[in-house]
Amino acid sequence: MLSSPSQLPAKGEFMDKQERLGERSYKWIYDLKSWLIMLPGIVLFMFFVWGPLLQSVHMSLYKTRNIELVEFVGLQNYIRVISREDFTQALLNTLSYTFWSLLIGFMIPIFLAILIGETLKGKGFIRTAAYIPNILPGLATVLLWKAFLSAERSGVFNVILGYFGFEPMVFLSQSNLVIPIIIVTATWKGAGATALIYMAGMAGINPELYEAATIDGAGIWRRIRYITLPAIFNLSSTMLILQIIFIFQIMYEPLVLTGGGPDDASLSLMLLMWRYAFGGNMDYGRASAVAVLIALLLLVFTTIYTIVNKRKTNWDM
Amino acid sequence: MKVYFRLISVILALSLLLVACGPAAPSGGGDTDTGNQGGGDSSEVTVAPPSELDDISTDVIDANLTATISLGNWPPDTAPDAERAFFEGAKAIMLQQYPNVTVVPAYFSYTLTNYVPMALGGTAPTLFQPPFTDPQLLISQGLVADVTDALEEFGILEKFSPSFIEMLGDENGRIFGLPRDGYVLGMHININLFEEAGLMTEDGLPDFPRTLQEVAEKGQIIREQTGKAALAFMASETQGGWIYTNIAWNFGAVGENALLIQDADGKWIANLTSEPAIAALEYIKSLRWEYDILNADATTTTWGSAHTLLGTGEVAMNFAADDAVDNPTAQNGLAVDKFAIIPFPAGPGGAYALRGGTCYMFAPNTTTDQAVASLGFLRLIGMLPFLDDDIIAGMRAGAAASRERGSPVLPRTPAWNDEEFIAMQRSIAEEYSNVDMRLYDDFFNSLTDGSITFRAEEPVFAQELYRTITNAIQRVITNEDADVFAAMERARERFQEYLDDEIN
Numbered sequence: 163m164l165s166s167p168s169q170l171p172a173k174g175e176f177m178d179k180q181e182r183l184g185e186r187s188y189k190w191i192y193d194l195k196s197w198l199i200m201l202p203g204i205v206l207f208m209f210f211v212w213g214p215l216l217q218s219v220h221m222s223l224y225k226t227r228n229i230e231l232v233e234f235v236g237l238q239n240y241i242r243v244i245s246r247e248d249f250t251q252a253l254l255n256t257l258s259y260t261f262w263s264l265l266i267g268f269m270i271p272i273f274l275a276i277l278i279g280e281t282l283k284g285k286g287f288i289r290t291a292a293y294i295p296n297i298l299p300g301l302a303t304v305l306l307w308k309a310f311l312s313a314e315r316s317g318v319f320n321v322i323l324g325y326f327g328f329e330p331m332v333f334l335s336q337s338n339l340v341i342p343i344i345i346v347t348a349t350w351k352g353a354g355a356t357a358l359i360y361m362a363g364m365a366g367i368n369p370e371l372y373e374a375a376t377i378d379g380a381g382i383w384r385r386i387r388y389i390t391l392p393a394i395f396n397l398s399s400t401m402l403i404l405q406i407i408f409i410f411q412i413m414y415e416p417l418v419l420t421g422g423g424p425d426d427a428s429l430s431l432m433l434l435m436w437r438y439a440f441g442g443n444m445d446y447g448r449a450s451a452v453a454v455l456i457a458l459l460l461l462v463f464t465t466i467y468t469i470v471n472k473r474k475t476n477w478d479m
Numbered sequence: 480m481k482v483y484f485r486l487i488s489v490i491l492a493l494s495l496l497l498v499a500c501g502p503a504a505p506s507g508g509g510d511t512d513t514g515n516q517g518g519g520d521s522s523e524v525t526v527a528p529p530s531e532l533d534d535i536s537t538d539v540i541d542a543n544l545t546a547t548i549s550l551g552n553w554p555p556d557t558a559p560d561a562e563r564a565f566f567e568g569a570k571a572i573m574l575q576q577y578p579n580v581t582v583v584p585a586y587f588s589y590t591l592t593n594y595v596p597m598a599l600g601g602t603a604p605t606l607f608q609p610p611f612t613d614p615q616l617l618i619s620q621g622l623v624a625d626v627t628d629a630l631e632e633f634g635i636l637e638k639f640s641p642s643f644i645e646m647l648g649d650e651n652g653r654i655f656g657l658p659r660d661g662y663v664l665g666m667h668i669n670i671n672l673f674e675e676a677g678l679m680t681e682d683g684l685p686d687f688p689r690t691l692q693e694v695a696e697k698g699q700i701i702r703e704q705t706g707k708a709a710l711a712f713m714a715s716e717t718q719g720g721w722i723y724t725n726i727a728w729n730f731g732a733v734g735e736n737a738l739l740i741q742d743a744d745g746k747w748i749a750n751l752t753s754e755p756a757i758a759a760l761e762y763i764k765s766l767r768w769e770y771d772i773l774n775a776d777a778t779t780t781t782w783g784s785a786h787t788l789l790g791t792g793e794v795a796m797n798f799a800a801d802d803a804v805d806n807p808t809a810q811n812g813l814a815v816d817k818f819a820i821i822p823f824p825a826g827p828g829g830a831y832a833l834r835g836g837t838c839y840m841f842a843p844n845t846t847t848d849q850a851v852a853s854l855g856f857l858r859l860i861g862m863l864p865f866l867d868d869d870i871i872a873g874m875r876a877g878a879a880a881s882r883e884r885g886s887p888v889l890p891r892t893p894a895w896n897d898e899e900f901i902a903m904q905r906s907i908a909e910e911y912s913n914v915d916m917r918l919y920d921d922f923f924n925s926l927t928d929g930s931i932t933f934r935a936e937e938p939v940f941a942q943e944l945y946r947t948i949t950n951a952i953q954r955v956i957t958n959e960d961a962d963v964f965a966a967m968e969r970a971r972e973r974f975q976e977y978l979d980d981e982i983n
Contacts, residue, residue: 228598228599228620228622229599230621242980247969248973308779313775313776313779314708314774314775314776314793315707315775316791316793330775332775334776334778334779335775335777335778335779335953337957337958419779420715420778420779421715423716423778423779423949423953424778424957425950425953425954425957440591440592441716441717441946442591442616442717442942442943442946443616443940444616444620
């Protein structure tokens with residue numbers, strides 16, 4: 163409260179305050195508008211993302227009877243889940259899925275993108291053909307592959323082999339082959355979409371670089387080696403981490419093709435979670451514990467990626 | 480402030496990941512038909528022209544009963560006209576006799592995976608049809624309604640066989656469902672392949688295997704003579720263990736050698752390394768590596784695909800039950816005169832066969848009035864042990880429809896202890912028979928002559944037991960050098976750990 167004229171602010175000072183107040187209220191209104199625009203998204207996120215997230219973490223700490231929380235057991239669900247042999251198996255398998263996915267599935271979209279980029283005729287056709295598997299429903303493609311990979315004489319690949327006089331082959335019953343085969347099916351479905359992202363990245367490369375390289379006598383391989391690949395390096399780093407996140411959540415492919423077999427050779431962490439929840443025991447508490455563990459593992463990968471990427475950015479500067 | 484933002488970022492990242500991983504959002508796994516193991520075709524219904532369904536007695540149900548019931552397994556638009564007309568007719572009669580009862584069709588076919596979310600969300604149909612593998616789990620999880628009062632009101636509780644009361648009740652004697660039909664596990668035969676292999680008797684009948692050893696030996700002849708696999712073996716997910724248990728019983732895994740036993744303190748013991756248990760897995764291993772008679776893709780073969788293999792002539796034999804005769808024939812094209820079912824082959828430890836079936840159960844929020852109204856509907860369609868002219872007409876129409884679609888018309892494994900009802904079912908099956916009963920006599924005689932001892936599924940955590948044993952089976956049939964004892968010891972350890980966690 164102002165008690166004497168000497169305490170009144172000078173005219174200029176008063177104006178500054180008025181301006182600042184006006185600016186603040188303008189900013190507040192501006193912020194309010196932004197918040198209102200975001201409100202539907204935030205509400206949906208809270209309802210569909212944060213709610214289930216917190217509930218999942220909460221549930222993982224309880225003994226459950228269907229979705230009812232019966233008794234608080236602390237970290238007991240985590241200990242039980244981790245101490246079982248199938249968790250170790252599923253973790254190793256998931257790392258194996260990741261390895262094969264990077265080996266088989268990482269380079270193919272880049273190759274496809276370059277192929278489409280370098281193709282002069284039929285570019286639209288190749289682009290569409292590469293993308294079509296991504297349009298098909300996931301489950302339908304897996305069922306399709308199951309028919310192709312059946313080891314019976316009626317399996318499509320075996321019919322083809324039989325036509326050329328070969329004996330029928332066993333595909334999904336071989337423990338050492340089952341994960342690479344599943345990765346091939348997943349790659350077939352997803353490579354086209356990833357290739358489109360790479361193509362978008364390649365579209366941003368200055369064509370003058372290619373022209374200059376061509377004038378200097380660089381062939382296609384050298385253009386790819388020295389222009390294309392360095393230009394999409396950052397993009398491919400992002401795609402790498404996204405691919406790891408995606409493949410860590412592989413579930414319906416092994417569920418439909420092998421059920422996790424033979425002898426858990428294709429059991430993934432997500433499929434293990436599905437088994438706890440829907441495989442006959444309805445143990446949602448432990449299923450939630452597996453879900454949280456998968457999330458934590460992915461968080462570790464993401465953090466490592468972020469740190470490495472940050473360092474690289476610093477070095478670039 | 481920066482710290483808060485980081486914290487929020489971390490939570491946000493975690494939440495995004497978890498939603499993808501969370502159990503609340505099952506991502507289109509699809510039904511790999513595990514739910515149907517032994518459950519048979521849960522959409523099977525009795526068919527009768529609606530005009531014949533009239534004048535049903537109303538003595539049990541109060542004519543003023545007020546309830547709304549939704550009935551699962553209602554025939555969809557793609558079902559045969561007669562079947563849909565029958566259900567619509569029954570619905571019309573319900574409305575006529577009980578004007579305050581509203582019948583809502585539910586095109587719901589039960590699997591554990593699709594039922595649980597609906598039950599928890601309060602949207603499950605009032606009446607649904609799970610196989611007998613699931614009631615105890617559903618009861619223990621509080622996912623079905625107690626209908627003891629309604630069943631008592633109808634006076635049908637005394638017609639339950641004791642084994643069904645055990646399967647459908649809890650420890651307090653409360654009952655949560657009623658049987659739809661029963662099955663006994665046996666072996667389906669594709670006669671074409673037996674003929675091709677020259678395995679026929681002087682009477683012109685197939686020379687069926689009577690023992691597990693004969694399955695191996697005759698299977699070997701079939702493979703050598705036809706070039707095809709002799710036996711479909713469903714060794715995927717939980718189904719390999721399901722078949723294994725019956726084989727193990729016949730090797731002597733019963734009594735003190737049972738796969739699951741209780742010690743003096745009531746503690747459950749996984750007894751998977753007993754001599755018969757090991758011998759049973761040795762036998763399965765020999766079918767792959769010594770006799771080479773199993774279908775090539777056994778580790779991915781499911782209940783449904785095994786029927787397809789038999790129906791399409793890819794295999795000659797399949798361990799399956801009498802409630803699934805429609806699958807290889809009408810659904811997969813095997814002519815009824817080229818199909819047979821025989822008793823589960825005996826082993827050195829005896830002749831046992833799994834007895835199970837499909838039942839009716841009720842959504843957890845079902846009231847007694849709704850349960851009574853649902854039972855009224857079941858009575859109308861001939862699924863309760865009551866007989867009158869209309870119900871008999873319905874049974875006849877059902878048999879006629881089966882014959883028309885190329886499915887064997889056979890006597891059914893009784894679901895009720897009601898001599899008159901069973902006799903009527905049998906006489907109608909004879910009247911509409913479209914098969915040479917000599918191909919089925921061994922099986923149906925074994926149900927009554929005491930040559931086979933019936934057993935129910937293993938008493939606790941059967942699905943987990945089956946899954947654990949399936950892993951052992953997969954190990955020994957995909958690796959010739961795999962050690963059977965080691966595989967079973969590993970299964971024993973895993974399942975014992977599970978039992979200790981869950982129940983001991």
